[in-house]
Structures are given as C-alpha cells and as structure tokens.
Amino acid sequence: MxxxxxxxxxxxxxxxxxxxxxxxxxxxxxxxxxxxxxxxxxxxxxxxxxxxxxxxxxxxxxxxxxxxxxxxxxxxxxxxxxxxxxxxxxxxxxxxxxxxxxxxxxxxxxxxxxxxxxxxxxxxxxxxxxxxxxxxxxxxxxxxxxxxxxxxxxxxxxxxxxxxxxxxxxxxxxxxxxxxxxxxxxxxxxxxxxxxxxxxxxxxxxxxxxxxxxxxxxxxxxxxxxxxxxxxxxxxxxxxxxxxxxxxxxTPTTKKRETFLKLADIAKDTPYSAKYLNLLARQGKLEAHKEGRNWVTTQEAVERYMKGRERQRDV
Ligand SMILES: Nc1ncnc2c1ncn2[C@@H]1O[C@H](COP(=O)(O)OP(=O)(O)OP(=O)(O)O)[C@@H](O)[C@H]1O
Ligand SMILES: [Mg+2]
Incomplete structure (x- = not known):
C-alpha cells in the first residue's frame, strides 16, 4: 500500500x-x-x-x-x-x-x-x-x-x-x-x-x-x-x-450512534490536547472530518486510536 x-x-x-x-x-x-x-x-x-x-x-x-x-x-x-x-x-x-x-x-x-x-x-x-x-x-x-x-x-x-x-x-x-x-x-x-x-x-x-x-x-x-x-x-x-x-x-437507531463533537470538547475527556487531536486528524490517524472550519471527531474514535496505539506497541 x-x-x-x-x-x-x-x-x-x-x-x-x-x-x-x-x-x-x-x-x-x-x-x-x-x-x-x-x-x-x-x-x-x-x-x-x-x-x-x-x-x-x-x-x-x-x-x-x-x-x-x-x-x-x-x-x-x-x-x-x-x-x-x-x-x-x-x-x-x-x-x-x-x-x-x-x-x-x-x-x-x-x-x-x-x-x-x-x-x-x-x-x-x-x-x-x-x-x-x-x-x-x-x-x-x-x-x-x-x-x-x-x-x-x-x-x-x-x-x-x-x-x-x-x-x-x-x-x-x-x-x-x-x-x-x-x-x-x-x-x-x-x-x-x-x-x-x-x-x-x-x-x-x-x-x-x-x-x-x-x-x-x-x-x-x-x-x-x-x-x-x-x-x-x-x-x-x-x-x-x-x-x-x-x-x-x-444505522438502525437501536444501535448506538457516535456523536461528532469539536476537538476542544472531545479533548477534555482524553489524555490529548485539542492541538494534538488536530494533528492526528490532519494526518488521517484519527477518524475525523471537517464541519465548516472545525475538525470534529467522536469519543469512541479517540478510544479506537488509543487501542490501535497500544496494539502497535505490543507488536
Ligand atoms: N497543481 C495542480 N496540478 C494539477 N491540477 C491542478 C493543480 N492545481 C489545480 N488543479 C486542477 O485544475 C482545476 C482548475 O483548473 P482550470 O480552471 O483550468 O480548470 P477547468 O478546466 O476550467 O475545469 P473546471 O472548469 O471544472 O474547474 C482545479 O479544479 C484542479 O482540479
Ligand atoms: Mg473552468
């Protein structure tokens, strides 16, 4: 690839x-x-x-x-x-x-x-x-x-x-x-x-x-x-x-949907700063997209990114 x-x-x-x-x-x-x-x-x-x-x-x-x-x-x-x-x-x-x-x-x-x-x-x-x-x-x-x-x-x-x-x-x-x-x-x-x-x-x-x-x-x-x-x-x-x-x-509403929020709002509940999340988003490492001028992502996406990092470290 x-x-x-x-x-x-x-x-x-x-x-x-x-x-x-x-x-x-x-x-x-x-x-x-x-x-x-x-x-x-x-x-x-x-x-x-x-x-x-x-x-x-x-x-x-x-x-x-x-x-x-x-x-x-x-x-x-x-x-x-x-x-x-x-x-x-x-x-x-x-x-x-x-x-x-x-x-x-x-x-x-x-x-x-x-x-x-x-x-x-x-x-x-x-x-x-x-x-x-x-x-x-x-x-x-x-x-x-x-x-x-x-x-x-x-x-x-x-x-x-x-x-x-x-x-x-x-x-x-x-x-x-x-x-x-x-x-x-x-x-x-x-x-x-x-x-x-x-x-x-x-x-x-x-x-x-x-x-x-x-x-x-x-x-x-x-x-x-x-x-x-x-x-x-x-x-x-x-x-x-x-x-x-x-x-x-x-996705059927019975399944839980992820909520996209601005990076500053997501960062509060993660070990990362909004600036770092922004970098990850731009590099394509974090699932995120832009709404207007702002990048948005979900809490679950950050967790998936962290899990991915752990897996990479384990290998
Ligand atoms: N550095 C570049 N190398 C190759 N293509 C480029 C580059 N920068 C811009 N373009 C392409 O050229 C397009 C603009 O060129 P131009 O105005 O000649 O297009 P066009 O033939 O009039 O097409 P359209 O009318 O659909 O924009 C951009 O939409 C982009 O796709
Ligand atoms: Mg043209």
Whole structure:
C-alpha cells in the first residue's frame, strides 16, 4: 500500500464493509442521502472552479428550476449540467461493470458537463495549450494529449488490480487534471471520474469541499512533484466523511450512534490536547472530518486510536 497509511486503509475497508452489511439499504433513506450529496457536490465542484451560486441557490436552481437574480446565466447552466452528469454517473453505476474506464466514457462525461456552456468543445480534447490559474504546473502540450490519455487508460487497466481503489481513484483524479485534456471542465470532470471509480466499488459519493480549496491546490501541487501521499490522504478523508454520513444515517437507531463533537470538547475527556487531536486528524490517524472550519471527531474514535496505539506497541 504505497500511498495510504494502513490505519486509514483499514478504517475505510471496515466502514465500507459495515455499509455493505446494511444492504439492501433502505430505499427512501438512500434516495434522500443521494439527493443531498448530489446537490452538495454540484455546489462544491462548481464553486471551486469559480461558480458564484451558493449551496441554497444551487438547490433552488436544480429542484425548483428557479433563476437567481443577479447571478450569471452560465452559473445556472453549469449547475444543471453538473447535476445531469451526476445522474448519468448513477445510471452507469446501476448498469455498468466494475472498475471500468475508457476515453469514450471520459468524453461522454465531459460532453454532459459542458453541454450548455461550451458545446463546440464538448467531448473533444483541446488543440492548443492552456494554463491553470493559481497553479505552477503547466499542462502538457496539446499535441501530446491524445497519447497521454491513451497512456492514462493503460495505466488504469494495469494498476486497478494492484492498488487500493481509493488510491486508484485519487491518482486518476490527479493524473487527469495534470494532463488537463479539455479547454474547460477539467476539474469538474476529474471529480466525476474519481467518483465513478469509487462508486463502482460501492463507496458513496465523495466531495472535495469548496472550503478546502486552498488545501486541495496545495496537495495537488505536491502530487505534481510526485509526492502523492498528501493528495491521496486528502481524498481518502473525503471518502471517509461520506462513509460516516451514510453510516450515521442508515444505522438502525437501536444501535448506538457516535456523536461528532469539536476537538476542544472531545479533548477534555482524553489524555490529548485539542492541538494534538488536530494533528492526528490532519494526518488521517484519527477518524475525523471537517464541519465548516472545525475538525470534529467522536469519543469512541479517540478510544479506537488509543487501542490501535497500544496494539502497535505490543507488536
Ligand atoms: N497543481 C495542480 N496540478 C494539477 N491540477 C491542478 C493543480 N492545481 C489545480 N488543479 C486542477 O485544475 C482545476 C482548475 O483548473 P482550470 O480552471 O483550468 O480548470 P477547468 O478546466 O476550467 O475545469 P473546471 O472548469 O471544472 O474547474 C482545479 O479544479 C484542479 O482540479
Ligand atoms: Mg473552468
């Protein structure tokens, strides 16, 4: 397992198994969760690339067909296109095979993502060079894009048997935006591709939050220099967050649910300071996720971390 901490891998596997043990999942509850995540991902993915709609406005545009006064038409169209692309993804998962990816599929997803805003280039690789605003990395020459995309698929076919699926999904995400094969919509398409791989393996939709944009750009820049661990861990944490949300919502209420609290509140009842818990959370050693600007975790998660530490010492 080259890029992911074993602790985090074990946790993700355990939580996926837990989710699978609840299958068949209660239909209404799952539909509600999916609707929620679909709007949240549409908002976050579009907001990261500069779309001005808020989460609430995205909800209104998609569910009520409303137009938000003072916001560009393009932002409305992007919201709708993203939502359609996600519907397409869900259909693929329902009928599709496991662990598949092709250039055809990538172009199909891209076509939907920009169908209302960049029809001319929908599903077509760029024919001139581009830069990424706010990043040092300059994507490869347009002439090389077709070959690099073929190589990407070959790489995927080879590695899908060797790697943990979360690593695979994260690396596809990075490799894809590194190539930046299209004129527009690369960021959004990469999030969808990553989720295609994750959802084919049974994981729920994972979301890179707008709030984490700075960190997202920082870990991508590290991955450009072949330091993949921080980016893979960053993605793994988004996966864990979605798993937690599903488990929290779908676990029968007769079983005890864990309560997520701010680190300062949890620290009081543990041998650790809030600062140290924060470090463990950022390193992926402690089960935690961010709510707004704050990391949250549970008392039980800290106890599991402590038990894990003891086990490591015993070995
Ligand atoms: N250092 C980096 N290396 C590779 N990719 C990066 C880096 N920094 C940012 N990115 C990716 O580039 C995207 C932004 O680039 P750009 O604005 O060209 O995207 P785009 O093609 O317009 O896609 P979208 O419209 O979906 O954001 C980010 O969303 C991110 O996925
Ligand atoms: Mg763009």
């Amino acid at each position: 080259p890029y992911l901490d074993q602790n985090l891998v074990d946790r993700l596997d355990k939580k996926l198994k837990q989710l699978n043990s609840l299958r068949p999942l209660p239909k209404t509850a799952v539909e509600k969760l999916r609707d929620q995540l679909r709007i949240e991902m549409t908002y976050n993915s579009n907001a990261i690339e500069g779309n001005s709609l808020t989460l609430k406005e995205t909800f209104l545009v998609i569910n009520e067909g409303l137009t938000v006064k003072g916001k560009p038409l393009k932002d409305h169209l992007e919201a709708k296109d993203h939502y359609s692309a996600l519907s397409y993804l869900y259909e693929l998962i329902k009928h599709g095979k496991k662990n598949t990816l092709s250039e055809h599929l990538i172009k199909q997803i891209h076509t939907i993502i920009v169908q209302e805003t960049d029809k001319e280039w929908a599903g077509r690789y760029r024919n001139s060079n581009v830069i990424i605003g706010g990043a040092d990395h300059t994507p490869p020459d347009a002439l090389d894009v077709p070959t690099l995309m073929r190589d990407l698929i070959t790489w995927f076919s080879k590695e899908r048997k060797n790697m943990h699926v979360v690593e695979l999904a994260a690396l596809i995400h990075h490799k894809f935006v590194y190539i930046h094969p299209f004129f527009d919509g690369n960021g959004r398409t990469s999030h969808l591709l990553m989720n295609l791989i994750l959802m084919q393996a049974g994981f729920p939709l994972s979301i890179v939050l707008k709030n984490d944009r700075k960190k997202y750009y920082r870990v991508l820049a590290q991955a450009d220099k072949e330091q993949y661990e921080p980016f893979v861990r960053f993605i793994a944490q988004t996966v864990e967050h979605s798993l937690d949300l599903y488990l929290k919502t779908l």
